[in-house]
Amino acid sequence: MSVTNGPKFSCTCPVGYTATMCEIKVPNACDSQPCHNGATCQLLTLQNYTCVCANGFRGKYCDQVDHCASQPCLNYGSCQPKEDSFSCTCAPGFSGASCAVDVDECQARPCMHGTCLNTQGSFSCVCEAGYTGQRCESQYIPCEPSPCMNGGTCRPIDSLNYQCSCPPGFTGTNCETNVDDCPGNLCQNGATCLDGVNSYTCHCPATYTGPYCTKDVDECALRPSVCKNGATCTNTVGGYSCICVNGWTGADCSENIDDCAVAACFNGATCHDRVGSFYCQCAPGKTGLLCHLDDACASNPCHAGAICDTSPIDGTYLCSCPNGFQGVDCTEDVDECAQGFPCEHQGLCVNTPGSFRCNCTRGFAGPRCEVNINECDSNPCQNEGTCLDERGGFRCVCMPGYRGVHCEVDIDECLPNPCLNGGICSDRINGFQCLCPVGFSGKKCETNEDDCSSFPCRNGGSCHDGIASYTCHCPPDPCQNGGTCLDGIGEYTCLCVDGFGGEHCSIDIDECASNPCLNGATCNDYVNSYACACLPGFSGTNCQTNDEDCTSSEHYDTYCMRNYGNGYCDQGCNNEECNWDGLDCEMDPPYLAEGSIVIMLSIEPEVFKNNTVPFLRDIGHALRTNVLFKTDANGQAMIYPWKATEGQLPNHSVLPVPRTG
Structure with missing residues (x-):
């Protein structure tokens, strides 16, 4: 005998009930009895319900008479209830209010080549010889389609008859009958023979298997759980047996033995059956396995919140002391x-x-x-310092450029001043920057910049570096061919005599390079001059004059005046009389000569602007050179009005442009 603890279970309550045993009814929507005429109110939730009506009633509250309850519609007609009656929707072949009248389909003469027979709800046709079909509408041809069933082969005998050749296992006119193969079968051990097509199958009882049911089934292997509650399964011929564990009985050990039938619980205790044991629920003041002892814990002998247990053997108490107390009654404090x-x-x-x-x-x-x-949790280190937790404190590992307990101090790298040569120091994070004076560079202004690195001295002069400066030492008198050397700041200039050019006046200018000789003449170069050898029929400095002089022609003179200095070369005007067409035919661009000329004209500015070409041509003749108007940045001629009342002349000028050569 063994004793277990008291029962443990839980109840899942239906809607409308609660508490441990579902014994308490909860107020719900069915309490108002909304369903009538003997209907059952069925709760869906505490607030929703549905009425299950009694026979003969319908509607949400079962308060309407169901006239279809008596099934008044006959012959499979469908009934639709109404408020005071019903209506029937009849199946095909029937009519009438209750679908009781059979429709005589033969009145419509549906059979084409046969006799019509009216049936209940339908009709059938008896066809004449030589016709077939549901309405005898088709002429009968033997074997088309084949009437032979189950794979039989149809063979026509004459125009109205046929013969079926049946496959094995079938017989009959149309091979419609399956031959019974079970007579003389070999099924054993009470098996049932099931006929097949030209064969049979043995349907074995649960304890046998095999084609003829001759092999015993091992139920213990086939159904491992056939024996319940931990029982041992033993296979037998035609069956099995279960050896039950203590507390269970029955063929499959599924029945719990009532141990309370032979138990002895004392002093009014209640016996509760368990599997292979029972439990005595003692009355107050009693204890022990059989409730035969007085409960020594009833007097609360244990102190300080200890747990009191009664010995089931002799009824004495035992105190399980909480932490910090000891002794028989748990009254002694433990000095931890x-x-x-x-x-x-x-x-x-x-x-x-x-x-x-x-x-x-x-x-x-x-x-x-x-x-x-962890003192580092509060992030005490500033400026991205790394916090190291230490015993009872912390330590900050500062980023370069910071110091202090919390890395809060920016180190001034300008103390002492690291900048040299008068440089000004500017403090930076973990560094400094020097603002160097002119002539010095480098992180600390330690480098004197080489002002000679760009080779500023020209013409073979040697450069000597200084502080933010340099000095050029020029070679003695670099100018050739009588040129004059003009000294400048860090440079010099050669002023060449006429006929020579170049940086050192070393180049003899070729006055013939511009092809000044016209009309096929040959040019001979000299120092600062040239001479033209004219072909016969031409004369002049540049052989520009045709001996047949046309310059006296008034038409020619008007043409030259109109095209003078217009930016296009007119060879007819490219002569001395036409003042060389205002240099329009020159290959090299003209250059401005040094000097100025001031001419005052008593004329309206607009009138003068309309006559500038003849003015330039005439004044060029007087000065024996070509004259152009100076232009401003926009390419406009610098012609300005002036009145005597304005005093000093403005700083405008017309610069002569001498012809080269």
């Missing part, structure tokens, strides 16, 4: 501080009733000072 060192990290242990307290050293916390306080 004397049992060892419960406080970690040099914490001071202080004994208290039933427990102890730890006074922690700096940097630690927790009931046993087991937690190291």
Whole structure:
């Protein structure tokens, strides 16, 4: 015999009930009895319900008479209830209010080549010889289609008859009958023979298997759970047996033995059956397996919240003391501080009733000072410093350029001043920047810049570097061919005599390079001059004059005046009389000569602007050179009005452009 603890179960309550045993009814929508005429109110939720009507009633509340309840529509007619009656929708072949009248389909003469027979709800046709079909509409041809069933082969005998050749296992006129193969079968052990097509099958009882049911079924292997509740299964011929464990009985060990039938619970105790055991539920003040002992814990002998247990053998009590107390009745305080060192990290242990307290050293916390306080959690290090947690404190590893307990101090790299040569220091994070005076460079202005690196001295002069400056030492008199050397700041200029050019006046200017000789003449170059050897019929400095002089022609003179200095070369005007066409035919661009000329004209500006070409041509003749108007940045001629009342002349001028050569 064994005894177990009391029962444990839970109830899943239907809608409308609650409590441990579902014994308490909850107020719900069915309490108002909304369903009538004997209907059943069925709860869906506490607030929703549906009415299950009694026979003969319908509607949400079952308050309407169901006239279809008596099934008044006959012959499979469909009934639709109405408020005071019903209506029937009849099946094909019937009519009438209750679908009771059979429709005579033969009145419509549906059979084309046969006799019509009216039937209940339908009709059938008896066809004349030589016709077939549901309405005898088709002429009968034997074997088209084949009437032979189950794979039989049809063979016509004459125009109205045929013969079927049946496959094995079938017989009959149309091979419609399956031959019964079960007579003389070999099925054993009470098996049932099931006929097939030209064969049969043995349907075995549950305890046998095989084609003829001759093999015993091992139920224990086929159904491992056939024996319940831990029983052992043993296979037998034609069956099996179960060997039950203690507390169970029955063919499959599914029945629990009632141990309370032979149990002896004392002193009014209640016996509860269990599997292979029972449990005695004692009355107050009693204890023990059979409730035969007085409960020594009833007087609460254990103190300080201890758990009292009664011995099921002799009825004495045993106190299970909580932590911090000891003794038979749990009245003695345990000195935890004397049992060892419960406080970690040099914490001071202080004994208290039933427990102890730890006074922690700096940097630690927790009931046993087991937690190291991470002082880095508050992010004490500034300016991206790295915090290192230490015993009872922290340490900041500062980024370069910072210092201090919290890396809060920006180190001034300008103390002392690292900049040289008068440089001005500007403090930066983890560094400095020097603003160097002119002539020095480098991180600390330590480098004197080489002002000679760009080779500023020309014409073979040697450069000597200074502080933010340089000095050019020129070679003696570099100018050739009588040129005059003009000294400048860090440079010099050669002023060449007429006929020579170049940086050092070393080039003899070729006055023939511009092809001044016209009309096929040959040019001979000299120093600062040239001479033209004219062909016969031409004369003049540049052989420009045709001996047959046309310059006296008034038409020719008007043409030259109109086309003078217009930017296009007119060879007819490219002569001395036409003042060389205002240099329009020159290959090389003209250059401005030094000097100025001031001419005052008593004429309206607009009138003068309309006569500038003849003016330039005439004044060119007078000065024996070509004259052009100076233009401004926009290419406009610099012609300005002036009145005597304005005083000093404005700074405008007309510059002569001498013809080269």
